Amino acid sequence: MTEHSLWRLSRALHRAINDQHFDDLAAMIDDHIDWAVFGPIDMFPFLGMRHGKTAVLEACRQISQNVRVHRYERESVLLGEDSASAMMRFSLTALDTNRPISLRVAQFAQFRAGRLISMRVVVDTFDLVEQALGRAIHLPKIA
Amino acid sequence: MTEHSLWRLSRALHRAINDQHFDDLAAMIDDHIDWAVFGPIDMFPFLGMRHGKTAVLEACRQISQNVRVHRYERESVLLGEDSASAMMRFSLTALDTNRPISLRVAQFAQFRAGRLISMRVVVDTFDLVEQALGRAIHLPKIA
DSSP states (O other): OOOOHHHHHHHHHHHHHHHOOOHHHHHTEEEEEEEEEESOTTTOTTOEEEESHHHHHHHHHHHHHHEEEEEEEEEEEEEOSSEEEEEEEEEEEETTTTEEEEEEEEEEEEEETTEEEEEEEEEOHHHHHHHHHTSOOOOOOOO | OOOOHHHHHHHHHHHHHHHOOOHHHHHTEEEEEEEEEESOTTTOTTOEEEESHHHHHHHHHHHHHHEEEEEEEEEEEEEOSSEEEEEEEEEEEETTTTEEEEEEEEEEEEEETTEEEEEEEEEOHHHHHHHHHTSOOOOOOOO
């Protein structure tokens, strides 16, 4: 049984972000990849939409310069033939401030011929912003 | 071919939130359901963790009193035998302010015998907060 592309992607992303080793990731990203990590790009310029392999690798390079991944846990995984989704929890450090960040992330990936052609990531971004700032943002109660 | 429980859940949630009709939803929620919609509960008390059917129905009742769903679009769906994940985009109105809200949501559901036993939802919460406030929150650039 062939290994699902999700596991190879997961290892490649980990090596890229933590070890600045981008070859494995580059080898499995399609030239015409469509990529989006939804979040506030004013604060985190490496989030947002990217089109094409060069732009995605550059975003991953910027992520690798800003965070270190200590641990991740997959709470749910669904695998399709050429697709995968995962609900994950990451323990990170923000490298500029040395702040620990615990992050909930949902990831949807599509592959073609073993290469990543689409990635959509939703993050609990308000929680991320508060942890990156190191303080709570006051919010009115609306309900 | 039997319809996947996700579609029944989707209709039941829609009827609950938009029409305040909770019977279909109640019928498909397991008594011991584990439910979490990750987000800032200070501002949105109907988000957060809920355990058990009564608590989940009450949270859905509160959601129905706070938003109306105009449109939703499933951008990715993965179906397992007793599980499902969906990346969705919602167009809502916040009922207290009449503000339109466009929301990115990732949902992971697990079923047993046709009933929902686990639900995990990740939302682009910073975007949600800004839209609900009706203004941008100033953020420093960190990268």
